[in-house]
Amino acid sequence: xxxxxxxxSPHAAPARSTWLRFASPALFYPLAGRMIPFLGAGAALxxxxxxxxGLVVAPVDSQxxxxxxxLFIHVAAAWMSMFLYLVMAGYAxxxxxxxxxxxxxxxxxxxxxxxxxxxxxxxxxxxxGKPTWGTWWVWDARLTSELILLFLYLGFMALQAATDDTQRxxxxxxxxxxxxxxxxxxxxxxxxxWSTLHQGASINLTTAPSMARIMVxxxxxxxxxxxxxxxxxxxxxxxxxxxxxxxxxxxxxxGQIGGGQPxxxxxxxxxxxxxxxx
Amino acid sequence: MSWDVLFSLQGHGPYILGxxxxxxxxxxxxxxxxxxxxxxxxxxxENVSSxxxxxxxxx
Numbered sequence: 628x629x630x631x632x633x634x635x636s637p638h639a640a641p642a643r644s645t646w647l648r649f650a651s652p653a654l655f656y657p658l659a660g661r662m663i664p665f666l667g668a669g670a671a672l673x674x675x676x677x678x679x680x681g682l683v684v685a686p687v688d689s690q691x692x693x694x695x696x697x698l699f700i701h702v703a704a705a706w707m708s709m710f711l712y713l714v715m716a717g718y719a720x721x722x723x724x725x726x727x728x729x730x731x732x733x734x735x736x737x738x739x740x741x742x743x744x745x746x747x748x749x750x751x752x753x754x755x756g757k758p759t760w761g762t763w764w765v766w767d768a769r770l771t772s773e774l775i776l777l778f779l780y781l782g783f784m785a786l787q788a789a790t791d792d793t794q795r796x797x798x799x800x801x802x803x804x805x806x807x808x809x810x811x812x813x814x815x816x817x818x819x820x821w822s823t824l825h826q827g828a829s830i831n832l833t834t835a836p837s838m839a840r841i842m843v844x845x846x847x848x849x850x851x852x853x854x855x856x857x858x859x860x861x862x863x864x865x866x867x868x869x870x871x872x873x874x875x876x877x878x879x880x881x882g883q884i885g886g887g888q889p890x891x892x893x894x895x896x897x898x899x900x901x902x903x904x905x
Numbered sequence: 906m907s908w909d910v911l912f913s914l915q916g917h918g919p920y921i922l923g924x925x926x927x928x929x930x931x932x933x934x935x936x937x938x939x940x941x942x943x944x945x946x947x948x949x950x951e952n953v954s955s956x957x958x959x960x961x962x963x964x
Contacts, residue, residue, distance in 0.1 A: 693917050697921055704928070750927055754924045755920065874953070
């Protein structure tokens, strides 16, 4: 909770740790506020380029026809669902090892976005499966492990909401995340380890992609858009969590921007808080 | 690819547009929820940092 030693003197961090000082929620709060517009604009630009390339420029697939175009959001959402889980697990490990409050806050901020992308992976997969496989769903290793990932996200969020003791919720959630990491390689390699209805990977690091270059371009543009979107919304959400858990830190930054005394409830503090609103 | 083809999509329009539509609806909902939460939080901070002004307003 409130740890005065960390954010009561946000500008006193030593010069040797230029980036590490942003582990302080009080310093990270305004930095996140400045990054959100750039990340959001980047996401919109990449999404526009990806949609145009994927829906207008890319040719019709010789086997699947037009329905293959679901791929551009399905694959991007699937990659993000796994990537965000790994990032959350990384923050969970950092939080447990170094006891950094911001790590736990970031872990919590990423969860709803990860859950949304996991749901979208299953949703778009079902909409792609019906016209190509003839069914919305099969208990295939890839689909089932992705469903387990959705349950892990939902379980983590339920655990966070179950108690008002944020420290216990953070630690419990972190342990759940680290235990669930084993599911990510299972999702990724399921199509190699088992005989599945789901197709294998079209892109990997060792061989040339089995898709046309324009299709790969559209897919990577959508991946970049989803990545930037995730970063923007996670930063917006973590600002809310900082303001909720450590309101003193936010008011202090507002007071310093407004030219008032640190922590003083003056008009300068009010002006600063308004400046930081995204 | 023409706009007519884009929306008919060889009869697969409902699947493709359902996938894209729900994706962008969910993303828009998430952004809107965060924006509303940030506004509420900003208003709360204003109230905390200027209690005298707000007290005057309620009278």
